[in-house]
Amino acid sequence: MNFDYNEEQQLLADSVRRFLAKDYGFEARKKVVSSKDGYSAEVWAQLAEMGLTGLPFSPDFGGFGGGAVDLMGVMEAAGDALLVEPYLPTLMAGQLVARAGSDAQKKAILPQVVEGKLKLASAHTEKGARYNLSKVSATAKAAGAGWVLTGEKAVVLGAAAADRLVVSAITGKGMSLFLVDTKDAKLKSYVTLDEMRAADVVLKDSKGELLGTEGGAQALVEEVVDYATALICAEAVGAMKYSCDTTLEYLKTRKQFGVTIGNFQALQHRMVDMYVSYEQAKSMACLACSKVDSPADARDRARAVSAAKIKIADNARHISQEAIQLHGGMGMTDEMKVSHSFRRLTMIAQQFGDAEHHLARFARLS
């Protein structure tokens, strides 16, 4: 039993934190958010330089073969800084390639991802499917040596930034994955509440390349969504920590009735409850990341990830709401970073399944 990051993990997390503190402060981030593409090519190059785009991929392709636990500190730092770069979408789609792709596909894609030259996004969710991962109605049919895909995908994070999309679609044999060039799809892009970029993606006889076994995508999609869920649990922990720390700081400086408001027991106890929520959430993020790294038992993994997501969703709501309340009117304003953490935590609570979805899934797996 050991809950510390090892030396490498700690060094990496520290260097990411230093970089983000220096080059990705609240003002710098604002510029990225309001830029045309909603991400920064320079920052992306830096992330690649630091090895972050290569971290979870095999050394065979230039990566470092890291797992979710190796990414925890990075994701916490990302949550703290409210990173909007399409990092998670690239990792997620990259994992689908790494786990399903042929040697040729992996060789063609992963080294470029590792080097920061290629960005990816995964297009799975459709309108009306809610969080049900098996509900896909986009279709693919064989056309010559390849495939063509038709259908619509909703809220594909990082789609416009991505060079290639990993798209799920139904063939005669069931759910399958395909690589689609982003330029072969029609994108309707927008900004999300948490200031990332997403798009609704329309495919109409769009060219696709089969990724993995035809009809064999279901379990893999679930596995990679669990992986990504564990990562956003860690990201949430970073955003929660920021929200708690900045609120505590506010309680120690804001004066009313002649004293700092941290003197009021009504607020002290709420602040304590926020920290307790944070510690409980952190524990569950540790559990989720550890379980997605140990491939042994899919049911055990899924159960742990759902348990973690229930706690993360509940506590993200608790901490973000209290952070705003304790800041009073200032917390409501766009000027304060805490309101942006609120927006990210609000979306994390619902990303890859809200608490109710995971309560039902946990019960099914128990």
Place this chain on the structure above:
Amino acid sequence: MDLNYSQDESAFRDEVRGWLKANLPQDLRDKIANYEELSRDDLLRWHRILAKKGWVAPAWPKEWGGTDWNVVQRYIFEEECGFAGTPPLIPFGLTMCGPVLLRFGTPEQKKRFLPQIYNGDVFWCQGYSEPGSGSDLASLKMKAERQGDHYLCNGQKIWTTLGHYADWIFCLVRTDSSMAKRQEGISFLLIDMKTPGITVRPLILMDGGHEVNEVFFENVKVPVENLIYEEGKGWTVAKYLLGHERMNTGRIGASKRELAKLKDFAAKQTGDDGRPLADDPRFRDKLTRVEVELMALEITNLRFLDQMRRSGQPPGADVSMLKIKGTEIQQALSELSMQAVGPLAQPFKAVASDPDFDRFTAGLAPRYCNFRKTSIYAGSNEIQRNIISKMTLGL
């Protein structure tokens, strides 16, 4: 990061589990399972079984019977006891008076009291709270006047858990009321409950149970050699006791057992629609949230233990977090258990003598009532929040 126990730790767990299985008497196991009141003999019997095995005071130094277990082993032991459903080890001697004697006692006091505590020859209770001194402990008033070779004690203690079983009581008393600071002038005294002038009056709780008492002291003579540490320095002793390592504050093993039990009988209860209650999504979601909270608490607890093992530092204010969450979970489980039996939660003690009566079901509502105490005792959860606020957050 590795959330798994080491091979050695798992082997230790197996050893403890196996031993408990073989040595926990069936009648005690049944009483715990049915939430029945334990007698003095029940409690001491289990104490002595553990003492004989050498496991009754794991944290004590080896020379006084301790085990040399590290913090993780101690945690595993307590978790297994909770999970197996053993009677509790009454803390007043083993984890309160004992550590105080070890830290502050004279060689004579140690020799006199420690073996009795260890072997379960005497039953101890705690005299801290008074009618006017609950959370605000330093306001205590019980007086002890030095008269030659003894103190003359007058006053009252309250909430004295198992005082009606006790042979001895350790008390915080005021030996000097002239001090400007209320924390000064308090002393720590050991008092034989058989001393003339002591009266114990039961306080029956709303579940009908007798576990706490009022203790009255009227001109009670206590020999000066029963003073621990210096006169007037009792607050130092009391603070040491509060900060003393509490491994099992979250009561995770016991809550795991209750959760498993609740799941099991919720599966056997019929819901309104004829299907098992366990499949009712409204009930199920409540139960799952408690289960997840317990998982999180367990990992949080392990994270603190891991830190402690490495730093060698006592846990400090983190223990307050375990107390808050642990008691919230215990209360939620007792509430859901009562809720699970629906209208059958209503029968109270009247029919308890009927041999056909389901004692387990009848115990659920009283237990719910009883468990409201957990967020009040041992420093109310509001006091725990004050501690975290001050110590950890610096507010």
